[in-house]
Amino acid sequence: MIDTANETRCKNPSCGxxxxxxxxxxxxxxxxxxxxxxxxxxxxxxVHHGVTIVDDSTAIKIAQLERDLAEANRLIEKLASKKSTHxxxxxxxxxxxxxxxxxxxxxxxxxxxxxxxxxAWRVFMINESNDQLIRAIIAAERVEEKRKQS
Numbered sequence: 001m002i003d004t005a006n007e008t009r010c011k012n013p014s015c016g017x018x019x020x021x022x023x024x025x026x027x028x029x030x031x032x033x034x035x036x037x038x039x040x041x042x043x044x045x046x047v048h049h050g051v052t053i054v055d056d057s058t059a060i061k062i063a064q065l066e067r068d069l070a071e072a073n074r075l076i077e078k079l080a081s082k083k084s085t086h087x088x089x090x091x092x093x094x095x096x097x098x099x100x101x102x103x104x105x106x107x108x109x110x111x112x113x114x115x116x117x118x119x120a121w122r123v124f125m126i127n128e129s130n131d132q133l134i135r136a137i138i139a140a141e142r143v144e145e146k147r148k149q150s
Contacts, residue, residue: 012039076122092133093125099140106143110135 008019008028012035019031030036100121107116114124114136125133 010035012036013042014038076119076126079126086130089130089133092130092137096121096125096133096137096140099137099144103140103143103147106140108136108139108143110139 008021010017010019010031011029012031015031015035015038017031017035019028021028030039100118105116105118105121108114110132112132114120124136128136
């Protein structure tokens with residue numbers, strides 16, 4: 001009886017034949033050298049086209065991470081809509097949001113450091129006071145001016 005649960009399949013996407021493992025030898029991933037070379041060429045071609053071959057378990061993990069990220073973004077939006085009820089704060093947040101988009105979310109150093117990402121900026125805008133938002137707006141405008149001068 002063949003143990004199919006522990007059976008290794010060739011990693012060449014166009015093959016998939018069983019790979020014979022020899023006890024005491026190194027683990028083989030391909031059924032022969034031709035398949036190994038073909039898989040290498042496919043990977044190399046995919047990299048040049050900006051695509052990476054991933055196995056099913058990696059694709060499943062990526063899909064789960066994308067769902068988690070979407071859920072986190074929904075929660076941030078929900079928190080932002082609840083927390084920023086004051087119209088003045090809302091206007092500061094919108095102005096800082098526009099500057100962040102325009103500048104591609106750079107790091108800002110005010111009394112605290114805002115890391116260079118959209119998520120870091122959004123969390124900052126939700127949690128900080130109007131004074132901190134104004135400081136961030138000024139810092140972002142300075143970044144914008146320096147970029148214009150360069």
